[in-house]
Amino acid sequence: MFPVILNIPRQAPATPLFDQVDGVADLRMLKPALLPQLAYELRLALLYSVGQTGGHLGAGLGVVELTIALHYLLDTPNDRLIWDVGHQAYPHKMLTGRKKAMLSMRQAGGLAPFPKRDESVFDTFGVGHASTSISALLGMVLANKSPLAHHIAVIGDGALTAGMAFEALNHMAHCQANALIIVNDNDMAIDANLGGLATFLDDHHGFGGPSQWFTALGFTYRGPVDGHDLPQLMSIITELLSLPGPKLLHINTLKGKGYGPAESDPVGYHALAKIDPIEPVIIKKSPTYAHVFGQWVCKKARIDGRLMAITPAMLGGSGLESFSKEFAERLFDVAIAEQHAITLAAGMACEGAKPVVAIYSTFLQRGYDQFIHDIALQNLDILLAIDRAGVVGEDGATHTGAYDLAFLRCLPNVVVMAPSNAAEATAMLNFGYAYCGPVAVRYPRGEAIEGLPLLAPIELGRGQVIRSSGKSNAIAILNFGALLDKLTMVAEAADATLVDMRFVKPLDEMLLKQLLLQHNGFVTIEDHSCIGGAGSAVSEWLVQQKTSVRLLCLGHQDAALPHGTREQVLHNTGLSKEAITAKINAWQAHLPAE
Structure with missing residues (x-):
């Protein structure tokens, strides 16, 4: 009915129906037959705003119908709705009174890039890191004084790979909490979703799939259903909200839905930089620290077969794309499972391998217990390549790497280095790799200054x-x-x-x-x-x-x-x-x- 959008609008698009919706009260006044048109116009408005500000694109495009359905059927904010991670929450912000502020998204003093409690009463829980939604929702259910309120969490198949999500599902089933979990299954995290769970959710492999497992756990299960079929989606959500106890709705969506380039390249269009409306000026830039690391790790792997690279779903961001093509059998993308990534490295080190863990500073926090007990106390031979250390910019407080020095330098056996330029980063990675014991090299997001000579070799504890x-x-x-x-x-x-x-x-x-x-x-x-x-x-x-x-x-x-x-x-x-x-x-x- 509505065409696939092929270009990001350079000027504000015509959205006559969406213009009438300044909040959820306006949304709920619309006739159901108009909601598909609203979805099309919402996508146009989302593409335009992200083109102006930069930000996450693909996930939000994929949940437009779901967002409309939930706010249409629920009594938000009295009903509690949590969006896991927050990359998918841009349409939610646009429908809850913030569409006129979308051009301030990620800008200084503007809207936050993720749901934020002090920004809106509709943002019931602040998010940024993945896989927290089910735990938070269960806490709300158990503490909420109104038995009539609905509680819904939307979690992606990528976020569902984290152990925390399974811990919360287990507890929710034990409590028989009256809540609805919606699994937004688009086969993607930032990169393609990997692992046994991705196969399990497919439901085509002959073992009963998620229906059998979630039902056995104690959930009422529906799905998988087309997450872009608004009438069907609204019908099933209405049914599930009328049932008691824990429920799980499994929907299939297309990351980047409605925007042709994003549909065909969901990884490349996970997020966008700003689209410059004027003729771009080509400026030679220095490589990023992630690029410096990516070059180093490939070069080192060619000469040392012990090197094993580990990343918790940050393949592209950490600079491991080339490594994944050249050394596929020595790359271990463990999905959103930072704790597992750290202890996996510990096990490898026990058997004589040299694991290199590429991880963002803000995500290393989630594997801290494992780093203490499984790496530092055992004095195991691993190298942490800590990206996004320090200020990250537009992604804000949840992604700022502000604490790694404090929580690493207090640990026994750990060496911590911080390079000041590209040459020093490479030299420190070489030193850390050759050193026998746990070493962390932390570097920021962005450009690594080139051309500066290494005035002195890297020696332990020498400036x-x-x-x-x-x-x-x-x-x-x-x-x-x-x-x-x-x-x-x-x-x-x-x-x-x-x-x-x-x-x-x-x-x-x-x-x-x-x-x-x-x-x-x-x-x-x-x-x-x-x-x-x-x-x-x-x-x-x-x-x-x-x-x-x-x-x-x-x-x-x-x-x-x-x-x-x-x-x-x-x-x-x-x-x-x-x-x-x-x-x-x-x-x-x-x-x-x-």
């Missing part, structure tokens, strides 16, 4: 002096990580010594002792929380030295970081060149002369 001050009683700026390029002019303006510390653990104590002799102040710089981070490590060391040298720690403050561009967020948290200069000048003015 390097980039610039020496020409005056006595100078300050020493201690850089940890990829903000070094911002500090060269800062150090020159302040006539300060500039040091690339390289290692967060172990610290270069020999170098720090030398610096104590000629400096009356240290400034630490890190793209990380000030609490517990590299600055804290230096502070602890200075206390042990019983010195009068003053310390200024610059990093993230004790607050969740807002979304915006990486440079905007760095400025807001005091880590732009200008903000660093201003803070150092103000602090330096109060240092004692001697």
Whole structure:
């Protein structure tokens, strides 16, 4: 009935029916026969807004009919509706009073890229990491005082691969909670969904499939059904909402539905950058840190058959595409299962392999217990390649890698490094791979500066002096990580010594002792929380030295970081060149002369 959309609108499209819907009350006034037209216009509006702001596209296009059906049938926000992950929640935001603000999505001061409780009463649970929806929903069911309220969670087949989701399903069945779980099965996470569960949900392999398993667990099961057939979808949801106890609706959807290029390339159109309305200017950019890692891991695998690469559903984001083609038998994409990824690496290391775990900083948090008990305490030989460390920009607080230094440096046996440029990243990966024991190399999202020479080889716990001050009683700026390029002019303006510390653990104590002799102040710089981070490590060391040298720690403050561009967020948290200069000048003015 409605054509497939082939191009992202450059100008606001004509959406006469959608223009009438400013919230769920307007939606519920429409006749059911008009809802397919609304779905078509909602897709047009979604394509236009994401084209202007950038953001996640494919998942939202796939749940347009489901979103309309749920808000049409439910009494949201009195009924509780949780969207797992949040990539699929853009249509939800557009139907719940926020469509006029969509052009501020992911922009500084604008709408958050994920459901957020303080943004709208319709966002019943803040999300960002996958697989939390069923646990949160069950908690709401057990605590809710209104027996008449409906409780619904929408979780994708990718998110369902996490152990947490199965733990919640098990508990929900035990409680016989009156709730509806909708499994949005599009055969995709960010990349193609892999593993036994993906086969299991297929329901065509002759073993009874999900119907038999979920029914045996204690759920009323319906499906799989076409998630784009609005009348059928609304009929089955209505039926399930009338039944008591735990229910599970399994729907099949097409990621990128309605937009031709996204339907044919769901991985490439998982998310979009902004579409520039003017003629683009071609600017040569440096490779990203993920690209540097991807090149390194392939080169290393060619010369060492022990190397095994592990990623928890971050194949593309971590830079492992080329590795997956060249070394398919040595790549282990474990789906959204960070805990399993870490202990899988531990088991490999026990048998003499050299596992390299490519993981985002924010997702490493989910495997922390395993890293403590299964890696650090056993002193196993693994390499963590930690991407997206520090500010990530538009994805906001849930994806900011602000805590890895704090929770890694307190562990025994662990070495932690932070490169400042592309050459140093490669050298640190080589060092970490050759080192026998757990090593973490953490680097940010975005470009890795090229062309800078490696002034000194990587040695355990050794930093390097980039610039020496020409005056006595100078300050020493201690850089940890990829903000070094911002500090060269800062150090020159302040006539300060500039040091690339390289290692967060172990610290270069020999170098720090030398610096104590000629400096009356240290400034630490890190793209990380000030609490517990590299600055804290230096502070602890200075206390042990019983010195009068003053310390200024610059990093993230004790607050969740807002979304915006990486440079905007760095400025807001005091880590732009200008903000660093201003803070150092103000602090330096109060240092004692001697």
